[in-house]
Amino acid sequence: MRYGGEDGLLAVRDLSLSVAKGEFAAVVGPSGCGKSTLMKLVTGLYIPQQGVVTVAGSRVTKPVSIVGMAFQNPTMLPWRTTLDNILLPLEVVDRHRRRLRANKAEYVAKAEALLETVGLKGFGQKFPWQLSGGMQQRASLCRALIHEPDLLMLDEPFGALDSFTREELWCIIRDLHAAQGVTIVLVTHDLREAVFLADRIFVMSSRPGRIIEERAIPFARPRDLEIMYEPAFTDVVHELRGSIADARKAA
Numbered sequence: 001m002r003y004g005g006e007d008g009l010l011a012v013r014d015l016s017l018s019v020a021k022g023e024f025a026a027v028v029g030p031s032g033c034g035k036s037t038l039m040k041l042v043t044g045l046y047i048p049q050q051g052v053v054t055v056a057g058s059r060v061t062k063p064v065s066i067v068g069m070a071f072q073n074p075t076m077l078p079w080r081t082t083l084d085n086i087l088l089p090l091e092v093v094d095r096h097r098r099r100l101r102a103n104k105a106e107y108v109a110k111a112e113a114l115l116e117t118v119g120l121k122g123f124g125q126k127f128p129w130q131l132s133g134g135m136q137q138r139a140s141l142c143r144a145l146i147h148e149p150d151l152l153m154l155d156e157p158f159g160a161l162d163s164f165t166r167e168e169l170w171c172i173i174r175d176l177h178a179a180q181g182v183t184i185v186l187v188t189h190d191l192r193e194a195v196f197l198a199d200r201i202f203v204m205s206s207r208p209g210r211i212i213e214e215r216a217i218p219f220a221r222p223r224d225l226e227i228m229y230e231p232a233f234t235d236v237v238h239e240l241r242g243s244i245a246d247a248r249k250a251a
């Protein structure tokens, strides 16, 4: 995938990975290696000049509707309530738009149930600017989940949060994954986050990014935050740190 035409910047090349249905995958790598580009390719926001992206058995040629996305900056629309922001994906996707019109009350109830799951019960009528950063991030997770996506793409969704809020949200995502069986791909700089949440971690090279290491995370689920203080956990984090340091040096 090259940005800006033939002489433009080569972001990723020979990038190959496959994630199984229901799996929780994490992608880590040096800054600027093409992690966000990978997310945009999977979701069909960009189409690669060479190579193929397949989601749920179909080749991606346009934005994928079975995917939910959450990014580092929640970008909620300030003039809509939190609840109306959460309902937004249903208005955008054609198939859902008709269902939303016919069953508005059902979807509002669903949005409220999601708000409760992420600890925001009763905040639906607040505007996003009345919420803290962590609360907005929780609401953006609800927005990513409202249309019951089969695939959830998370691009540094916890990056801007303090460590306690981040850990709380890790547990929410862990529980959502366990309860709903959704396939999740998480891009993160935080190796502890990746090891805590993922079944498998992919390490990317420096730009142009490709996968240089793939690592299964052996810890049983459900995982408790305490696991992060166990030597086996810190060993994996340490080794991944070494891989990324090597990738940066090789650049």
Ligand SMILES: Nc1ncnc2c1ncn2[C@@H]1O[C@H](COP(=O)(O)OP(=O)(O)OP(=O)(O)O)[C@@H](O)[C@H]1O
Residues within 6 Å of the ligand: 003, 004, 009, 010, 011, 030, 031, 032, 033, 034, 035, 036, 037, 038, 207
């Ligand atoms: N729209 C664009 N036009 C031109 N270059 C771009 C565009 N988007 C990204 N790039 C470049 O492509 C490369 C990969 O960017 P990308 O955002 O995918 O990396 P990343 O691994 O997510 O970065 P970070 O770790 O800093 O978030 C970077 O050099 C970036 O500057």
